[in-house]
Structures are given as C-alpha cells and as structure tokens.
Amino acid sequence: MSVVTKRSDIISNLEIYVGYLDSKKKEEQEFALNEILTEDLIIIYKLDGENAFAPARFTVHKKNDIKGFNGFKEDYTDKDVTNTMTKVVGLPFTNQGTVDKFSVYVKGLTKKKFSTERTFWRLKDERGKNFNLVTKK
Numbered sequence: 001m002s003v004v005t006k007r008s009d010i011i012s013n014l015e016i017y018v019g020y021l022d023s024k025k026k027e028e029q030e031f032a033l034n035e036i037l038t039e040d041l042i043i044i045y046k047l048d049g050e051n052a053f054a055p056a057r058f059t060v061h062k063k064n065d066i067k068g069f070n071g072f073k074e075d076y077t078d079k080d081v082t083n084t085m086t087k088v089v090g091l092p093f094t095n096q097g098t099v100d101k102f103s104v105y106v107k108g109l110t111k112k113k114f115s116t117e118r119t120f121w122r123l124k125d126e127r128g129k130n131f132n133l134v135t136k137k
Helices: 007-021 026-038 067-075 078-089 096-109
Strands: 041-047 049-055 119-122
Touching: 007 026, 007 049, 007 067, 007 078, 026 049, 026 067, 026 096, 041 078, 049 096, 078 119
Parallel strands: 041 119
Antiparallel strands: 041 049
C-alpha cells in the first residue's frame, strides 16, 4: 500500500471508516469502534455538520480496508503516522476542549472504557474551512 499524499486520499479512507462504523456487519462495526477506542492519533472532521473523529493510522494508506490495515498496522509507528498526517493535513494539536468533544463523541458510540490522551489533526477543505463529509442517507 502507498501512503496518502493529498487530502482526497484521506477523505476516501474516512468514507470507508464511516461505512464500517455504520455497517450492519458486526465485524466491521467492531473494527471501527476498537480503532477509535485504542488509537492515540486522531483526525477530526465534520460528518453531516457535526464533529466526528477517526483513527489517523487508518487514514494514512491509500484505499485502506480492514485486511490491508491489519497487515501494516504494527509496522507503522506513531512517528510515521505523525509525519504523514502533518505533511498532508498540517500540525497536530491537543487541547482540553477537543479532548472533551472527543470524549462525548466516543461515549455516544460505545460504553467501553477509553483513554482521552490523544493527538489531533483537523481536516480542512480547499477553502480552509472544517471539512464536512456528507453521508448519503
């Protein structure tokens, strides 16, 4: 798999990830939930106008899927993810307001325990506004 080099590559992976979260297949949904609970590098975007979060590690390889992700996940260090995300999205950050929003988001998905110590990137659109992924409902 090749590493993402532009915003559209990340957006494609976000669409796949959101599909897993909304999937009727238990395996796909459990995968998506487990990754958001355990990943410490997070990308922020809007989903139908609301803040949403996804594991950055899932978004750094072009045309990602569960099988491909599981094949390289352990080989890709936090430093590798950080370097890729910073090149494509910009500098990472963390602040209490974002941590609080992340906590609310995850609690809305599952009752499982999770740590809130995370590093974030905010995905922007071509105009510099917060990227909004619109689902086809």
